[in-house]
Amino acid sequence: MTNRPKLAVWKFASCDGCQLSLLNCEQELLSVAQAVEIAYFPEATSAEVDGPYDLSLVEGSITTAHDAERIEQVRAMSKWLVTIGACATSGGIQALRNFADVEQFTAAVYAHPEYISTLDRSTPIAAHVTVDFQLRGCPIDRGQLLEVVGAFVQGRQPRIPTYSVCVECKRRGAVCVAVAHGAPCLGPVTQAGCGALCPAFNRGCYGCFGPQDSANTASLAQRLLDGGMRPVEVQRFFRTFNAGAEAFRAESQRHESQGDRP
């Protein structure tokens, strides 16, 4: 088969975990490699097929001027561009710099900050170029990844639910850790996708998949405060792997000035 769609996998600032999710599709990997031509995927292969590419999967956020240029080139070479994971979709954990002074960050980590070239913000891919689909998760779910790749190969919309983790939690039959144990849980405002993993392991959701469409973060935050959380704890709770996602960013900032420690 010579006319297989060409797949490319790109990395920006990230941990590699989302592209690893593709290699973690152990039972499907060889079938995927037959359905698409893996044309550019440096983590897995030293072969490089030149663009243009039919489908580009983009992991990671934009944190350097060089990467801001590189993503433009990736876009220009790609028919469809899909972001995979929290870094690419909302800026990732490294977007915590957006709330701080990046020069202090650099000086804290490196003895010679002048060797380091970095932007003062970590931004999602969609802040720079048009994105055709955003796959959430820190990390992404490999079943959802296969659905997205399959959908683009077949020329249809991916079927990825946008309801909250609570729906998955009920469907799984897990005990509601917020109601039963009073555990802080972002499940009501977080998009589904993980299968309600944390409640099944007896802990509250910590928001890996980012805010759900119609997240009522203010109501949840009030409930957390009523349950005894301090404002700084509420702020930190919304400010982790999807700190740059608008609904979580806005809610975390509402609790900022009331913080009793940084």
Place this chain on the structure above:
Amino acid sequence: MTARTIKVGTLARVEGEGGMLVEVHDGRVEKVQLNIFEPPRFFEALLRGRDYSEAPDITARICGICPVAYQMSACLAMEDAFGVTVPDEIRLMRRLLYCGEWIESHALHIFFLHAPDFLGFDSGIDMAREHRGVVESALRIKRAGNELMSVVGGRSVHPVNVKVGGFHRMPTVPELAAIRPDLVAARDEVLELVPLLAGFDFPDFEQPYLYVSLGADNGYPLESGALVSSEGLRAPVRDFEEHVVEEHVAHSNALHARFDGQLYVVGPLARYSLHADALSPLAAQVAHAAGLGPQCRNPFRSILVRTVELVYALDEAIRIIDDWPGCVAAVPVEVRAGVGHGATEAPRGLLYHRYRVDESGAITEAQIVPPTSQNQPSVEDDLRVFVQDRLDLPHDVLTQQCETAIRNYDPCISCATHFLCLRVDSR
């Protein structure tokens, strides 16, 4: 004057973004650089002000390939700061989760990142054209590791079940029993692949490495232990920074480490050479069958040492499941101000964390030293020595062998980027 440059812009089949540059003038290797251009993510800085309990989940995000290593070192460091000792059973369950990560990570590196070099393919997937059975076996072995991590940790990339003091929920005996057959089958499949791996054509190349690893009282080093070296040092983990100093060089976004002023190596070669006597009988047999002696100083043969460790991790996982006595999920943690140190053996080698925490439990300082930044100077030294003796090789062959020499270390560039040395920082 003749000049020659061996350059690879983007290294393939490594985790993260790096390149390589070797410059030769008049027959002498004058410059060797493993360039790390993965952008910095500033974990040590962004950890400041976060709660101690967040360290395992936040530092896991440094690396999607070895998140358990970060979670484990973070837990040990926090427990050290608070004076908490977890029961042996919690240590065992941590060891079991860690075995899952070793199985997954080693299977990925052996069969998909490193073996293609020796068999002459661009990738593991490409290798399936001629070695489909091998690749299918390798995928099942890798999957067994991922499944073990999912049972104990919830998922294989960034597990959710680890916390300071233990676990959020202990896996049940039926959950553990369900994974056992896949581990046994995976172990059998690795044994079948040993002759193939042992038959690779390894360059004749040895280096006088200083090896550093943990030394444990409960078997091959993994989730705990003291600091030991091939020069006979044995020291508590809290002395790590008295021996290791990192420096910041211009061509890399990672910091370079020295141990008592010397180049040193952490990871499978170090663990094996220091602790081969702690392997399980089956893993020791595999080492013998693969032609390994009591020590290994040829970095190209690290693929065999990883295979021995893969068998050990499968053996150890099965043993822990068979002997599992049950245990509470976690012990209570009482916060107090202080400093804590923690080190564990990531698949790529020793991973050190240190935190300072205030009386409210907030992190005020964090230092993390990952294995790849400790190995990076040795990677460059290997390239220097290796290339110097092989300048007559055709350019393509030499370039490819240099890439293989880098992959010997299974470098994790995502990990190596952006790590802090407060000692240097404060000068």
